[in-house]
Amino acid sequence: MLYKSASLFIIGTELTRGVIADKHCQVISSQLTQLGYRIDRMVLVPDDGTIESVLKDCIDNCDVVVLTGGLGPTSDDLTRSIVSSIAKVPLVRDQQSFDTLYKRIGERIWGANEQQAMIPLGFEAVPNPNGTAPGFRGFIPDGDRSIACVAMPGPPREMDPMFYNDMLPWLAQLIGHDDFSRNEYSTFLLAEAKLEELCKSVAQDDVQWGTRFQDLKISLYLVGGDEEKRERMAQRLRALVGPFLVIDGDVMPVELLTDVLKKEKLTISCAESCTAGYVSKLLTDESGSSSWFWGGAATYSNEAKKAILGVSEETLQVYGAVSGECVLQMAEGMNRLSGTDYSFSISGIAGPSGGTDDKPVGTVWFGFAGKGKRSQAVKVQLTTWGRVSVRRKASVIALILASRYIKGDALLDTVGKWQYI
């Protein structure tokens, strides 16, 4: 039988009452789409019996059902019994799941918890290292068809790893990816639509891709083909967008800088104008940041640039606050003040007002200074619009460029290759 169309069932009364927002639909549907599945519907239902009839309605129309939630120990948690009822098989104890559960909660195991070790006969239990409820997978017979069925726990921190590590490879095999392996990359500063377009232009046969937006980066997954083809596609992408915007693995922009600082035991400080503290905040999101971060100045006004960093009145008059001269004085001033190994600065026009013909909204200057190093200033012209977006992108650029400055790169060359930001 061909497995092609899939339906998602997200179970939880807290969802249908609007207490919490669903987090699974997008994760699951984007990954399955990427494998070649067509998602026919995604259904959110309460913890009551509703799910049974909805599920039955659905089984005639699709080849794969993916369920999340309803695997807990309370009487509301009906997923196991509903699947066993639809598959017309009894629930049986999975000994390995029971042993794991027993090891985890010991003597306190009782009837309700024990129920979590039950799965429909003929299904395969999938261990859950992050919670008490194992997932399961198998097939529901339906006339001459056989519907694939995957059930996972509801909490995202249990569902996400089980989905990526166990269920996705199984579903990949089902649709015909024999060798399911994939590469993950972190991309910065590129719009999702642009990334999609660029991926198309460098596509390698058999290699499929999917993207996921996560705060300050977009994750790119390459699936299918072989390792070499996937890596070649990433290389061609890097050649297009410039290096350092497509990084191996799951990396946040701030880690690009803090990894270098930690490794080489360096300290840093920063002076921000248009981003006004955003980069300082990012640099201290992680506990322990005091070992590399001295501090920063949110020198939003010209007066603050003069008072804290010693930027000269003449520079501000002749070149303006958004200029190479100004960011150099900011970075050097911060470096003198702090005595840190490195310092950087940001000054730009975030908009929506304040732009001129010479310096339109999206013009951002970055300055870098370090003990015994030649200072550098570079300008980036963002084509993005919107104050939020300019400030976010400027912060990410500062983090990337600071890490490259420490490595000794000529930053003008680096930003010269960034044609799509």
Add this chain to the structure above:
Amino acid sequence: MLYKSASLFIIGTELTRGVIADKHCQVISSQLTQLGYRIDRMVLVPDDGTIESVLKDCIDNCDVVVLTGGLGPTSDDLTRSIVSSIAKVPLVRDQQSFDTLYKRIGERIWGANEQQAMIPLGFEAVPNPNGTAPGFRGFIPDGDRSIACVAMPGPPREMDPMFYNDMLPWLAQLIGHDDFSRNEYSTFLLAEAKLEELCKSVAQDDVQWGTRFQDLKISLYLVGGDEEKRERMAQRLRALVGPFLVIDGDVMPVELLTDVLKKEKLTISCAESCTAGYVSKLLTDESGSSSWFWGGAATYSNEAKKAILGVSEETLQVYGAVSGECVLQMAEGMNRLSGTDYSFSISGIAGPSGGTDDKPVGTVWFGFAGKGKRSQAVKVQLTTWGRVSVRRKASVIALILASRYIKGDALLDTVGKWQYI
């Protein structure tokens, strides 16, 4: 007929392909739940024909269907024709919608766009001031029942206002809230579960409530009863949690401060330790902030506190960086440096490491200084856990207290009443 159970249909292939995340389910389900509706299912389907059979399946089981999406001008946009097919009525041109559309896009109106002015016969068009597609509402006959049906455009910036302003009052009336009016409040620093518990304890008969988490605040909606009862409930809640944590209307924490600054033409600056730039960033989220914000210092290390703010080595040695003495010197140092009307400071233990018996994680000191004003320092002991949460709450507290300091309040009294943060 009694209207009690509702289903949501969210239409869009970009959702079932996982390209974008759904934003409507939680908004609509939380509001309908609050009105007393039971949400039986929320279904996300692609733009193809799928919706027709799913919708038919559903109509036997629920009293109200709410649809979003599929109202655009392309052939993918099928909502109008599917509803008219299920209701067994023709599509007819709504003249007012057509005129509005004509006024908007003029001569460029053509067949496809014109289709947007068509609605099922007997339904009522609902104007869309933020897009080209009007919504509609009405009833689908089904034997001796009559299913209420509401259709809205998909983009959140079009859907949200139409839902809140036009559809929600209509659905409120349908379930028996004759006088649908409600009060909105913004609450700060309270956990959602705690807010729920407190609302229960001060409930007024007939008054129902709902909450919505939005970044740094939780919106509280009171519905039903009468204006006086709703206001009395809010007053009793204020008496419990302390004033200034339950504010009339839709207000972000940063606006509490910037509204005062703008109105009284005052300037401000800040010195942050544990929040390290977060408050500066919030204060500059809005364009035009240069007229009230001078700048800030993210003085994360002791060295930075000394170098930028002139905090004394003695203070740091004797009292430590997290102390009333230190935040006073930070605020006063920043005030001297900047010459702004007011300055404030934050220093605390964000964790997870760094706590002691005397100063556990969650201990945060705030300092306030102003030209010709007596400086004040106050301590808040947050019971919250987690670095992200401590930093977020500390930032919100600084904004609230700075606005109260400017008003001349004794801050010790203010924070003394905050027993649930």
